[in-house]
Amino acid sequence: MLREALTERMKTALRAKDTRTLATVRLILAALKDRDIAARSDGDRPQIPEAAILRMLQGMVKQRRESIALYQQGNRPDLAQQESEEIVVIESFLPQQLDELGTEAAAKAAIAESAAAGIKDMGKVMALLRERHAGVLDMAKAGAAVKRLLG
DSSP: OHHHHHHHHHHHHHHHTOHHHHHHHHHHHHHHHHHHHHHHHTTSOSSOOHHHHHHHHHHHHHHHHHHHHHHHHTTOHHHHHHHHHHHHHHHTTSOOOOOHHHHHHHHHHHHHHHTOOSGGGHHHHHHHHHHHSTTTSOHHHHHHHHHHHHO
C-alpha cells in the first residue's frame, strides 16, 4: 500500500512540476530499494514489510530534524528550510502519531500485558510497544512514559 502511494505521489509531483516533493519521494524510493536489496541478500523476502517501511520513514524524519538543528547552528536557514519541507512530505506517508494520552494508555496496557514489575522489565515493554504500535508511536516519548510508570 505504501509503495503504491509513493509511486502515485511521484507521478503527481512530476505532473505538477513540484520539484521538492519529487526529489523527496525519489529519496524515499531509493532508500526503499536499498533496503529491499539488503533484505534479498540476507535471504529474506524480496521486499521489506510495511512496518519496516514505516520505521525507515520515521528514521528519515528523525535524521532531518537533527540536520535542521545543525543547519540552524551553522547559520544556514536555507538548508534548514529544505529539510523542513522534506519532513512535511515524508510525514504525509506516516500514519497519525498518538498524542500524549494515547502514548500513556499504550504504555500502561503494555506494562499490564507483559506483567512488568520494575525498570528492569522495560525492554519487554518497549518490544511489545514496538510490535503493536509500529509507525503510530514515537518510541522516545513512549520510552519516557514507560520509565516514568515503572520507576
